[in-house]
Amino acid sequence: MEKEFVNLINTNRGLIYKVCNLYCHDTDDKKDLFQEIVLQLWASYPRFRGEALSTSWMYRVALNTAISCFRKESRKPERKAISADELEIPDMALFSAEQDKISLLQQAIEQLSEIEKAIIMLYLENKSYEEIAEIMGISLSNVGVRLNRIKTKLEKIIKANEQ
Amino acid sequence: MNLEELKSVWNAYDKQLQSSKVLNEKLVRSMIKERSQTRMTKVRQENKLLFIVMIIELLFIGAILVGNPFDFVYTSQYIPFILLSVGIVLALINIYKNTSVLSVNLSYVTLDSFLKNVINEYEKNRKLQQWFGGIMLASACLVIVAFLPNKLENKELIPALTETAVMIAITLAVYFLMLKSGIFKTHTKEEFQNDLKELEDLKALVDDLHQV
Numbered sequence: 001m002e003k004e005f006v007n008l009i010n011t012n013r014g015l016i017y018k019v020c021n022l023y024c025h026d027t028d029d030k031k032d033l034f035q036e037i038v039l040q041l042w043a044s045y046p047r048f049r050g051e052a053l054s055t056s057w058m059y060r061v062a063l064n065t066a067i068s069c070f071r072k073e074s075r076k077p078e079r080k081a082i083s084a085d086e087l088e089i090p091d092m093a094l095f096s097a098e099q100d101k102i103s104l105l106q107q108a109i110e111q112l113s114e115i116e117k118a119i120i121m122l123y124l125e126n127k128s129y130e131e132i133a134e135i136m137g138i139s140l141s142n143v144g145v146r147l148n149r150i151k152t153k154l155e156k157i158i159k160a161n162e163q
Numbered sequence: 164m165n166l167e168e169l170k171s172v173w174n175a176y177d178k179q180l181q182s183s184k185v186l187n188e189k190l191v192r193s194m195i196k197e198r199s200q201t202r203m204t205k206v207r208q209e210n211k212l213l214f215i216v217m218i219i220e221l222l223f224i225g226a227i228l229v230g231n232p233f234d235f236v237y238t239s240q241y242i243p244f245i246l247l248s249v250g251i252v253l254a255l256i257n258i259y260k261n262t263s264v265l266s267v268n269l270s271y272v273t274l275d276s277f278l279k280n281v282i283n284e285y286e287k288n289r290k291l292q293q294w295f296g297g298i299m300l301a302s303a304c305l306v307i308v309a310f311l312p313n314k315l316e317n318k319e320l321i322p323a324l325t326e327t328a329v330m331i332a333i334t335l336a337v338y339f340l341m342l343k344s345g346i347f348k349t350h351t352k353e354e355f356q357n358d359l360k361e362l363e364d365l366k367a368l369v370d371d372l373h374q375v
Contacts, residue, residue, distance in 0.1 A: 014180035035194040101172045124173040
């Protein structure tokens with residue numbers, strides 16, 4: 001089961017990296033969040049093994065961990081794990097090909113609330129409204145209304161930042 | 164840049180992430196192992212250790228009461244040790260209660276009610292801890308007094324009383340210094356209170372989530 005789990009983490013490591021980059025600024029915090037997400041995934045893996053093929057479960061666990069279990073004050077005591085030294089989280093700002101656009105997107109997303117960040121991430125990941133509703137635990141109509149609001153907000157932020 | 168452009172930027176970012184370094188099995192395994200050491204596990208381990216230390220102390224006092232290694236003549240000389248045993252029993256009750264509160268299976272209760280229950284128990288136990296501190300201090304001073312009859316066998320009344328008074332003064336001074344340095348303070352309750360505060364913030368997030 002362990003090998004299967006490691007393969008699953010590796011196949012979807014991009015998903016976890018993205019959540020870490022969205023919710024943390026500091027490198028140590030990112031590593032810490034990455035490890036916490038892996039632990040939470042491992043804890044629920046036996047129950048969701050069948051569902052593991054669909055990434056919805058992983059998004060749900062990763063976003064729940066980032067938003068609920070892993071908040072600034074409560075995470076401080078668990079800092080500095082030995083394995084953290086070996087872990088490297090690719091930074092969003094380090095991608096040279098579309099550097100300007102990516103940093104613009106990053107700056108805009110940073111100004112959103114934690115819930116809005118999660119919804120826009122799922123939208124950018126091409127998730128359907130049904131999937132977003134299922135992952136976030138909200139109604140379909142709520143997804144539509146929230147997404148429209150976030151899109152308008154993002155466009156305004158990007159326009160302001162471009163000027 | 165419009166939202167469709169943002170999507171393509173995001174896709175490019177995703178592709179680059181997928182080409183990043185693969186995580187090895189050993190690293191993933193060590194992450195899981197290290198992160199499993201939660202604060203609750205630590206508190207439970209500390210409680211277990213304290214429980215063992217207290218039981219050993221109780222056995223020592225039992226041996227003193229039965230074996231009379233200090234050649235006590237009067238029954239009243241044993242009073243401080245009986246008092247000490249009462250203090251230790253109080254401490255054992257305290258540790259047992261703390262451990263049973265922390266042993267609740269989190270999958271059956273909400274985090275909110277769990278944290279509130281823990282804080283409530285800590286409040287109740289704080290009073291018990293104050294009693295424990297008082298009993299320990301009183302019995303430490305009385306143990307010194309209990310040796311007065313033995314001293315009187317070899318010394319005059321005044322030197323024996325002076326020596327006893329000096330030893331009591333040293334005990335009180337050490338206790339006072341320890342109290343001032345905050346050595347008796349634990350931050351466990353504050354840590355759980357921080358968690359509860361976090362939870363209140365999370366409730367605000369839930370409201371935000373369901374806002375249409």
